[in-house]
Amino acid sequence: xxxxxxxxxxxxxxxxxxxxxxxxxxxxxxxxxxxxxxxxxxxxxxxxxxxxxxxxxxxxxxxxxxxxxxxxxxxxxxxxxxxxxxxxxxxxxxxxxxxxxxxxxxxxxxxxxxxxxxxxxxxxxxxxxxxxxxxxxxxxxxxxxxxxxxxxxxxxxxxxxxxxxxxxxxxxxxxxxxxxxxxxxxxxxxxxxxxxxxxxxxxxxxxxxxxxxxxxxxxxxxxxxxxxxxxxxxxxxxxxxxxxxxxxxxxxxxxxxxxxxxxxxxxxxxxxxxxxxxxxxxxxxxxxxxxxxxxxxxxxxxxxxxxxxxxxxxxxxxxxxxxxxxxxxxxxxxxxxxxxxxxxxxxxxxxxxxxxxxxxxxxxxxxxxxxxxxxxxxxxxxxxxxxxxxxxxxxxxxxxxxxxxxxxxxxxxxxxxxxxxxxxxxxxxxxxxxxxxxxxxxxxxxxxxxxxxxxxxxxxxxxxxxxxxxxxxxxxxxxxxxxxxxxxxxxxxx
RNA sequence: GACCGGUUCGUCUAGGGGUUAGGACACCGCCCUUUCACGGCGGCAACACGGGUUCAAAUCCCGUACCGGUUACCA
Numbered sequence: 001x002x003x004x005x006x007x008x009x010x011x012x013x014x015x016x017x018x019x020x021x022x023x024x025x026x027x028x029x030x031x032x033x034x035x036x037x038x039x040x041x042x043x044x045x046x047x048x049x050x051x052x053x054x055x056x057x058x059x060x061x062x063x064x065x066x067x068x069x070x071x072x073x074x075x076x077x078x079x080x081x082x083x084x085x086x087x088x089x090x091x092x093x094x095x096x097x098x099x100x101x102x103x104x105x106x107x108x109x110x111x112x113x114x115x116x117x118x119x120x121x122x123x124x125x126x127x128x129x130x131x132x133x134x135x136x137x138x139x140x141x142x143x144x145x146x147x148x149x150x151x152x153x154x155x156x157x158x159x160x161x162x163x164x165x166x167x168x169x170x171x172x173x174x175x176x177x178x179x180x181x182x183x184x185x186x187x188x189x190x191x192x193x194x195x196x197x198x199x200x201x202x203x204x205x206x207x208x209x210x211x212x213x214x215x216x217x218x219x220x221x222x223x224x225x226x227x228x229x230x231x232x233x234x235x236x237x238x239x240x241x242x243x244x245x246x247x248x249x250x251x252x253x254x255x256x257x258x259x260x261x262x263x264x265x266x267x268x269x270x271x272x273x274x275x276x277x278x279x280x281x282x283x284x285x286x287x288x289x290x291x292x293x294x295x296x297x298x299x300x301x302x303x304x305x306x307x308x309x310x311x312x313x314x315x316x317x318x319x320x321x322x323x324x325x326x327x328x329x330x331x332x333x334x335x336x337x338x339x340x341x342x343x344x345x346x347x348x349x350x351x352x353x354x355x356x357x358x359x360x361x362x363x364x365x366x367x368x369x370x371x372x373x374x375x376x377x378x379x380x381x382x383x384x385x386x387x388x389x390x391x392x393x394x395x396x397x398x399x400x401x402x403x404x405x406x407x408x409x410x411x412x413x414x415x416x417x418x419x420x421x422x423x424x425x426x427x428x429x430x431x432x433x434x435x436x437x438x439x440x441x442x443x444x445x446x447x448x449x450x451x452x453x454x455x456x457x458x459x460x461x462x463x464x465x466x467x468x469x470x471x472x473x474x475x476x477x478x479x480x481x482x483x484x485x486x487x488x489x490x491x492x493x494x
Numbered sequence: 495g496a497c498c499g500g501u502u503c504g505u506c507u508a509g510g511g512g513u514u515a516g517g518a519c520a521c522c523g524c525c526c527u528u529u530c531a532c533g534g535c536g537g538c539a540a541c542a543c544g545g546g547u548u549c550a551a552a553u554c555c556c557g558u559a560c561c562g563g564u565u566a567c568c569a
Contacts, residue, residue, distance in 0.1 A: 010569045045569060102567050114566060119495040149567050167499070176497050176565090184567040191569050214498065215564045238500080238562095245561060275506095278518090282507055286517045305500095305507085308562060312505045312520090325506060325519045335532075377532045407529075440528090455528035467530035 003035025005206045007061070007068075008075075008195070010042040011053035013250060014258035015060035017311060018210060018240040021276045025237060026208045027066045028277070028299040038202055039068040042075045044194050049076075060259040064273050065292065073202065075194055082189030085197055085227070086150045086182040094226040095182060097138045097148035098130045102185050125178045126156055150183040152222060160218040165235035165301040167211070172218040180219050192216060196223040204232050208301070211236040235301045238280050239308045248311055256313050256322055266349060266381030267326075268342075271333035275326040280309045289332060331380040339373055346372055346385050353386035355393040371477050374469050391463040392478070399492045403466035407456040408492060414457040415493055417447055421454065422487035431480040433472040440472075462486045 007023040009015065030037035039061070043049040061068070089095040130138070131153060142148060159173045182193040195216075199207065207217075214236050224231040242248045248257050255261040262272050274290055282305075283290075283298040290298070314320040334342065350356040360368040375389050391397040408414055424443050428435060444454045455471040462478060475483050 008569095012569075042569065048568080098567085100567090110566065110568075115495095117565090119565090123496095151567090170498080172497070178565085181567050186567080188567080190567070195569090210563090211499070212563055213569095216569095218498095236499090241562075243505085247562090278506065280506090284508065286508075288506095288518055307500050309507090310505060320520080323505080323519085328519055331531085378530065380531075403529095444528095450528080452528040459529065465530095469530090469532080471528060 001205060003030060003033040003205050004038060004203050005030045005035060005208055006038040006040050006199070006202060006204050007066075008040040008042050008198075008209075009057050010045065010048075011050060011057060012045065012048040013053055014260060015057045016250075016257055017248065017259060017276070018237075019057075020060060020064065020259045021240065021279060022209055022237055023061055023066050024064065024273060024276055025281070025299070025304070028296055029206065029208060029301065030069070031296045032299055035205070036069040037066070038070050038073070038204070040073040040075060040198060040202065042191070042194070044075050044079070044189060044191065046076070056260060060263070063259070063263045063269050064276075065269055073198065075198055078194065078198060078201070079189055081201075082194050082197055083183060083187060086189065086193060089152065089182065089226055090150055092226075093135075093153070095150050095152050096131055096133065096179075097142060098128060098151045098179075098181070099133075099141060099146055099148045100128070100130065102147075102149070125154070125175060128179060131179060147185040149181045149185045151179040151181050152219075152226060154179050154222055160221045162217065162221055162231065162234055164214075164217075165206075165233060166238075166304045167214070167236055167306055170214070170217070172215070177218055177222065180222075182223075192219050192223060196220050196227070196229075199232060200224075200227070200229050206233045206235060208235045209237065210239060212239065235304070238305050240279060241308050241310050243310055243312055243314070245308075245310060253315070256311075256315075262322075262326075265322075266383035267330050268333045268337070268345060268382070270337070271330040272326065274333075275323070275329045279311070280305045288329070289336075327380055334379050334382075335377045339369060342376065343369065343372065345382055349382040349385050350393060353390075355386055355390065357393075367477075367479075374473055374477055377469065378467060388465055388467075391465075397464045399460065399464045400466060403460045403464065404492060406466055407460040411449075411453050411457060413447070413449070414453070415490075417443075417449075417454070418457055418461060419488045421458065422484040425480060425484055425487075428480065431476065431483075433476050436472055436475045458487065461489065461492050464492075 005026040007019075007026050009019050009023075027037045029035070041054055041057070043054070058072075086095065090097065128151070130148075131151075154177055155174050157174060159171050160177070161169070161171050164170050180192060181190055183189055217234055217236070221231050240248055242253055246252075250257050259272075263269075270292065273292065274288075274295070277290065277295050277299075278288065281299070281303055284303060311323050312325075313322045347356060347360070350360075357364075359365075371392050372385070375385070375392060379385065379388065386393075421440070421443055424439055425431070425436075428439065440454060441451065444451050447454075456466070459468060459471050459474065460466060462474060462483065468474060478486075
């Protein structure tokens with residue numbers, strides 16, 4: 001049997017990191033087994049679902065490179081079938097009409113109300129009088145136009161059992177599961193019914209999802225049984241938590257939770273995918289960097305963790321705004337990935353910063369590649385190419401005040417010396433590292449100063465920042481013309 | 495409250511009866527160097543607690559604590 005898995009987000013917001021990881025694991029499992037990775041948008045909650053959210057989810061998956069194998073399924077398209085199946089269960093006596101009037105709850109307090117109600121009484125799940133209402137009366141009241149919800153009739157005794165690929169054997173007494181509502185009194189199908197029906201229709205073989213669904217799974221198994229269908233294999237994933245071990249939510253934690261944040265912050269998709277893969281799973285070896293192919297090859301459900309993982313970031317520290325390891329991994333990718341794969345990413349970053357010039361792919365292609373290869377070693381994100389690296393692509397770059405203070409202001413002599421150094425460069429035929437080195441050393445000696453003072457002064461003037469690769473490489477990469485011009489410029493001093 | 499699940503360095507994790515409990519990130523130190531957030535070397539740092547079982551427990555069993563999930567006519 002061919003493996004068919006699905007990622008089934010509800011389009012009520014951005015793509016959450018936990019959801020993105022679930023999508024990734026589904027994808028890896030499908031690819032590893034030669035199966036299909038499907039996508040279903042669970043938009044049955046019309047009030048909260050938005051097209052904007054659907055688009056953002058699709059974009060996020062695309063960015064991570066998780067392409068689905070078949071057409072996207074929109075759950076709302078199946079609403080009619082969901083209703084029909086609920087009615088079928090009703091007709092078969094496996095479900096019953098509940099004429100209890102719907103409780104009006106204000107959206108905000110629902111959660112609290114539920115918890116409150118639940119903790120008060122240890123309620124009997126089978127005491128609903130409509131559960132045992134005579135069919136004739138039920139039919140009559142329905143015919144009379146009285147509104148009703150359809151509930152699944154869960155047996156009094158017994159238990160649901162399934163073997164979870166991650167958490168092992170799971171059992172739950174029927175008495176702990178309520179007669180769940182399948183169809184709302186307004187005819188709207190509910191989540192558990194819709195999911196089961198769609199998973200059957202899509203011929204899903206493995207359901208891989210967050211462990212917040214662990215109790216839903218018991219309910220869903222009941223529906224599978226009522227429908228006479230064989231449940232798929234289940235694998236539940238640990239959750240991704242905030243540093244305080246609480247829920248990671250946009251409301252509380254803001255943009256760090258959203259996948260698109262990372263795209264917009266200049267992350268390399270492969271790097272972030274790599275990071276996500278390792279948050280809750282490991283191949284059991286001392287290795288951190290995995291290509292997509294390696295992940296596909298090594299992934300296995302039984303190496304998924306059972307404990308939740310903390311996504312470690314410090315809200316108020318810009319230096320650690322996201323998980324350090326994610327940032328490190330991105331830097332690692334930037335400096336170690338094949339230059340050919342990095343170039344297009346840098347190109348689009350420069351384009352969006354209006355720093356891109358077509359010559360970089362044409363006459364100046366060689367220069368461009370060398371420059372990128374030179375500066376990438378100290379960068380963390382693609383943004384650094386247009387920010388810290390700006391001086392390589394534009395004359396219009398800023399000077400870091402700290403760099404000026406440290407490397408220029410402290411040595412007033414440099415104000416005259418650096419233009420003089422430019423004069424020294426002027427007649428040079430060949431402007432490559434060895435010649436530059438000889439010139440700078442001779443100049444520094446004449447002035448009776450230290451090499452570091454000249455070099456760092458020049459660095460600040462030429463690049464605007466205090467950090468970077470070897471200054472000799474910088475001179476050579478920038479070229480004689482720009483070097484001279486910038487050494488003579490006085491803007492940094494003003 | 496009830497049901498379910500979890501607990502190895504600050505974080506991600508390896509290990510699953512006998513290990514100096516390994517790696518990565520972060521942090522700190524030293525080295526390299528014209529600077530540095532590159533690189534090299536090193537350091538700090540963990541088996542939640544209590545009982546069992548066993549010659550031997552981080553590892554198996556029970557309990558406790560703590561954390562998380564669920565408990566909707568949300569998904």
